[in-house]
Amino acid sequence: MRQTVVSSTLVRRQSAKLNVKNRIFIALVVISNTMGTVLLGRGMTQMPDFASGAFAYIGRFLTNPWIVSGIALLVVWMAAQLSMLTWADLSYVLPVTASYYILTAIVSRFFLAERISLTRWIGIAVISLGVMLVSHTPPRTHELPEGLLE
Amino acid sequence: MKWLWVAITVISGTIGDVLCARGMAMHGELDDFRPTGIARILRYMVTHKIVLAGIAGDAISFFSFLALLSVTELNFAVPATALSYVFKTALARWYLREHVGWGRWAGALLVAFGIVLVSL
Numbered sequence: 001m002r003q004t005v006v007s008s009t010l011v012r013r014q015s016a017k018l019n020v021k022n023r024i025f026i027a028l029v030v031i032s033n034t035m036g037t038v039l040l041g042r043g044m045t046q047m048p049d050f051a052s053g054a055f056a057y058i059g060r061f062l063t064n065p066w067i068v069s070g071i072a073l074l075v076v077w078m079a080a081q082l083s084m085l086t087w088a089d090l091s092y093v094l095p096v097t098a099s100y101y102i103l104t105a106i107v108s109r110f111f112l113a114e115r116i117s118l119t120r121w122i123g124i125a126v127i128s129l130g131v132m133l134v135s136h137t138p139p140r141t142h143e144l145p146e147g148l149l150e
Numbered sequence: 151m152k153w154l155w156v157a158i159t160v161i162s163g164t165i166g167d168v169l170c171a172r173g174m175a176m177h178g179e180l181d182d183f184r185p186t187g188i189a190r191i192l193r194y195m196v197t198h199k200i201v202l203a204g205i206a207g208d209a210i211s212f213f214s215f216l217a218l219l220s221v222t223e224l225n226f227a228v229p230a231t232a233l234s235y236v237f238k239t240a241l242a243r244w245y246l247r248e249h250v251g252w253g254r255w256a257g258a259l260l261v262a263f264g265i266v267l268v269s270l
Contacts, residue, residue, distance in 0.1 A: 018179075078205075079191075079192060079195065082170060082174050082195050082201065083174075083180050083191060085170060085171045085174035085175060086174050086175065086177045086178060086179050086180040086191075087179040087180065089171075089242060089246070089248040089249075090167060090168065090170075090171035090238060090242040090246060090248065091238070091239045091242035091243065091246075091248045091250050091254050091258070092248075092254070093171075094167070094235060094238055094239070094258070094261075095235065095239075095254070095257040095258050095261045098235070098261045098265075101264070101265060101268055105268065119267055119268075119270050120267065120268050120270075122267055123264045123265070123266070123267025123268035123269075123270075124264065124268060125264075126260050126261075126263055126264035126267060127260065127261050127264030127265065127268065128264075129260050129264075130256070130257040130258070130259070130260030130261040130263075130264060131257065131261065133253045133254075133256050133257040133260065134253060134254055134257030134258070134261075136253060137251065137253045137254055137257075141248055141249030141250075142175075142246060142247050142248045142249060
């Protein structure tokens, strides 16, 4: 009962402004994760075997432009996802940002011209359904930790 | 051996994400996106003890996932660790006290199941 009252007050407090910010950050999290992973993956294919020497390996790793820009985007992803957690629940952020599985499939289909099997398309549809269900719930439902309520 | 890496990936990733969520919620809603505000939130992320512990958990999860990939294929590693979505949702409900209704449970299960299908 108490929980219901709290969540309905919080829902009302969640303004249109939060909605815009929330959408921008979902896009930022999804795009930076997808692009970061794609760039890092591309760079890793150019790396020598690790057994060929650790110092040479680390040197190549830190100077490969694909790897460096991939890691930079993954740092953006981490910071954006952590920022979202200041206003949204973990049980909201995780499923909603899982749409990078969808974007990765689209990128690999249209930009890398990879073939996508029927099973993968079904998987993409199932993930999309899950993302849609969760994105219709309010981003924050729980109380802030003791003593930190405004 | 591969199941040990699966367990480490899932457990450390779950604890990491939950701690990150707890630590970031303590900050209160981020609203200042001027350069000074962004610098302040970034400093918060790398100095707050709970957030740092969370990032450490996620880092352990990332590297044990790489270790898992060195002993198995992606189409085993991804579905085997997809279950962490369900564990994270459960801990969000019981530890973080989030209001996880049927929509969120169904969403988490669908996402985990979809990831299994995508990686087959």
